[in-house]
Amino acid sequence: MFIWFLASFINGHIRRDIVPRGADIKGVPKDVADHARLRFHHGRTYGPLQKLSYFGVFFILFPLIVLTGLTMSPGINSIAPFLLDVFGGRQTARTIHFVVMLALVGFFIIHIVMVLAAGPLNELRSMITGWYRASHGTSVSGGDKP
Amino acid sequence: MLTYQVQRRLIGAQTLAREYSPSEIRRGQRPNGSTNPSTAEYSALRAADFAHYKLTIKGMVEQEVSFSLAELRNMPARSQITRHDCVEGWSCIAKWTGTPLGAILDMARVKPEARFCVYHCYDNIQTSLAGDILYYESSDLIDAYHPQTILAYGLNDQTLPVANGAPIRVRIERALGYKQPKYVHTIELVDDLSPFGQGKGGYWPDNGYDWYGGI
Numbered sequence: 001m002f003i004w005f006l007a008s009f010i011n012g013h014i015r016r017d018i019v020p021r022g023a024d025i026k027g028v029p030k031d032v033a034d035h036a037r038l039r040f041h042h043g044r045t046y047g048p049l050q051k052l053s054y055f056g057v058f059f060i061l062f063p064l065i066v067l068t069g070l071t072m073s074p075g076i077n078s079i080a081p082f083l084l085d086v087f088g089g090r091q092t093a094r095t096i097h098f099v100v101m102l103a104l105v106g107f108f109i110i111h112i113v114m115v116l117a118a119g120p121l122n123e124l125r126s127m128i129t130g131w132y133r134a135s136h137g138t139s140v141s142g143g144d145k146p
Numbered sequence: 147m148l149t150y151q152v153q154r155r156l157i158g159a160q161t162l163a164r165e166y167s168p169s170e171i172r173r174g175q176r177p178n179g180s181t182n183p184s185t186a187e188y189s190a191l192r193a194a195d196f197a198h199y200k201l202t203i204k205g206m207v208e209q210e211v212s213f214s215l216a217e218l219r220n221m222p223a224r225s226q227i228t229r230h231d232c233v234e235g236w237s238c239i240a241k242w243t244g245t246p247l248g249a250i251l252d253m254a255r256v257k258p259e260a261r262f263c264v265y266h267c268y269d270n271i272q273t274s275l276a277g278d279i280l281y282y283e284s285s286d287l288i289d290a291y292h293p294q295t296i297l298a299y300g301l302n303d304q305t306l307p308v309a310n311g312a313p314i315r316v317r318i319e320r321a322l323g324y325k326q327p328k329y330v331h332t333i334e335l336v337d338d339l340s341p342f343g344q345g346k347g348g349y350w351p352d353n354g355y356d357w358y359g360g361i
Contacts, residue, residue, distance in 0.1 A: 074231050075149075075360030078320050079157040081164045090229065090237050 005058075017046055018055055024048040040118050042135040057107055061100050068097035150358035159288045163319035166227045166239050175240040175301055177309035178232060180269035183329055185278060188268040196313040201250075201297065205264075205335035208255035215299065215313050221245045224296050232323040233355065242317050243300030248291040251335075256287070260335035263290040264342055265316055268329040271349055283327040283348040284339055284357075285318055294319040297330070324350040325359040 008014045027048040034041065041047060046054065070076045071083040071093035087093040115123045126132035183189075191199050196215050204210045225243040232238075251263075262284045270278035289295060298315045299306050306312045311328025318325050325348075339345065344352040351357040 072231075073361040074163060074229075074322060075153045075157060075320050078161045078163045084164065090231065094235060 001062075014058075018051060018058060020048070020051045020055055024051050028052070038117070042118065042122070042133065044132070044134060053107060053110075057104070061104055061107070065097060065100045065104065068093040068100065072097065147358075149356070149361065153358070153360050154288065157320075159291075160293060161320075163228055163294055166229065168227060168241070170239050171227065171241060171302060172239065175230065175310050176232075176236065176238045177307075178234075178323065180271050180281060180328065181309040183269035183308075185268055185270050185280075188329065191268070192308065192312075199313050199331070201314055201330065202332045203250060203254040203335070204332060206257040206260035206337065207251075207335050208257060211250075211254045213250070218245050218297060218314070219299055221249065224294075225300070226294055226296070226317075226319070228294070228317070228319045230323055230326070233350075233359075241300075241302050242296060242298040243303075244296035244298035244314075244317065246293065247295045247297055247316070247333075248293070250297065251290060251333075254335075256335055259337050260287065261337045262286055262335070262339055262347070264334040264336055264339070264347075265327040265330050266332040266334065267327050268331055279343075279349065281327060281329070281349045282343060283316075283325055283350075284336075284342070285321075285325065289318045289321065289325075292318065292320065321359040322361065324348070324355060 005014075008018075025048070031048040035049060067083065068087055070080070071087050072090055077084060077090075083093070084090065087096060122133050199215045200212045201215075201218060202210065202212045222245070223243055224246050225241060227239060227241045230238045230240060247263075263286075264284045265282060267281040267283075269281045271281040272279040285295075294317065296317050298311075298317050299313060301307065301310050306315060311326075311330075314330050315328045316326055316330055336342075339347040339357075343349060346352045347357045348355070
């Protein structure tokens with residue numbers, strides 16, 4: 001995962017596809033409404049909700065679960081006692097760790113459900129090959145090409 | 147084992163566990179594991195208020211030594227308010243008073259080939275068909291000589307209660323609670339942990355826990 005992070009920083013995947021922009025934030029209400037009606041858009045880029053959840057998982061939940069996990073280690077406490085102060089002690093770190101675990105499990109379930117709902121074959125092909133069949137009406141620049 | 151290697155490289159041998167202020171002691175030290183050993187040997191010692199208790203340092207040492215509880219209490223002491231972290235998840239802050247183990251090991255003059263301390267205990271943590279299984283634990287010499295590693299005989303300014311390991315409990319402050327053996331009677335210096343118990347270096351490690359315990 002660390003290698004993936006490093007590679008994605010270097011090749012721009014994170015900057016280009018993961019970090020939400022102004023337009024994504026503006027698009028959230030419409031995206032929420034579309035999801036509620038089970039109308040999914042298959043574009044070349046990630047949708048607003050998708051970007052927000054990926055960003056949350058990569059930059060909030062993953063670091064939090066690792067750091068709160070380290071805070072619970074008596075060995076690490078000796079070399080990095082500031083972690084105890086950051087998270088308000090071992091037991092608070094433990095509570096945060098648990099809540100973040102629930103959030104990650106929730107993300108995992110929704111993530112898998114969405115893959116199935118969005119057409120599992122098309123999604124799996126795009127993960128492996130980069131080729132993806134977009135919705136009708138998707139502009140050429142935002143279309144099938146990887 | 148990987149965690150052990152990484153932490154030993156990352157964390158200095160003398161790096162201290164955090165010490166707390168007296169106001170952070172919120173409750174008595176929660177007893178766990180064995181709280182009332184029932185072996186005949188321990189019951190007899192307890193009945194005499196541990197007057198006949200001896201702590202023995204043996205194995206790979208130049209000179210085997212033994213100390214009574216009074217002798218241990220008369221040695222230079224160290225008190226520390228530290229957090230006890232149980233593998234079950236809870237923690238508890240308490241004040242521990244005892245004799246630094248390093249000084250005692252030096253009196254026995256540990257041989258250079260020794261690699262581990264094995265802590266033999268009185269308590270029968272488990273009773274099986276084959277008889278009592280006695281608690282034991284072990285640590286490397288870095289933890290044994292750590293400045294906060296003490297043979298505790300005092301807890302929160304009182305004599306260490308039976309439930310918490312009387313008369314002597316080892317405190318290894320950078321590890322989980324199961325690495326703090328209670329009711330210790332012998333410390334054996336060895337270069338190999340395989341002859342003890344099921345060979346994993348401790349009662350709980352024999353049952354699948356990590357040996358290092360510093361997570």
